[in-house]
Amino acid sequence: MALTILIALAGLMGAAGIVLAAAGAHAAPGAGLDSAASMLLLHAAALLGGVALLQHGALWRPLGLIALAGWIVGAALFSGDIAARAFAGHRLFPYAAPSGGMILIVAWLALTAAAIVTAWSR
Numbered sequence: 001m002a003l004t005i006l007i008a009l010a011g012l013m014g015a016a017g018i019v020l021a022a023a024g025a026h027a028a029p030g031a032g033l034d035s036a037a038s039m040l041l042l043h044a045a046a047l048l049g050g051v052a053l054l055q056h057g058a059l060w061r062p063l064g065l066i067a068l069a070g071w072i073v074g075a076a077l078f079s080g081d082i083a084a085r086a087f088a089g090h091r092l093f094p095y096a097a098p099s100g101g102m103i104l105i106v107a108w109l110a111l112t113a114a115a116i117v118t119a120w121s122r
Helices: 002-026 033-056 061-087 096-121
Strands: none
Touching: 002 033, 002 061, 033 061, 033 096, 061 096
16 A cells, blocks of 8 residues: 555656646746756656565665655655745745755665665575
8 A cells, every 4th residue: 555655656746747847948947947847757766666676575665665755755845845936936944955855865875775674684
């Protein structure tokens, strides 16, 4: 069930990434929406790959799930803050984009650790 939810969230992230890419090209050029779109699209694809790795048993499941959740939260904060500035004229909250970026870095490190734990336990 958790993996199905992650797959659905990857689909929503991908769709939002396409919407932001189009908005960056047409509605708000130069507002930074291209980087927000890229962040969502990259992490949507990574999320699908992460789900596959979890199903294959290549990641230690508890830490793997934390990493995938971090990708969702981090990408949403980063992209959401940029989109809010472009369309609403204000941030989600102070330091939302940098917080999202830090969460993404930690989540990628968590993925690394989840793979190492699995390798050591075999």
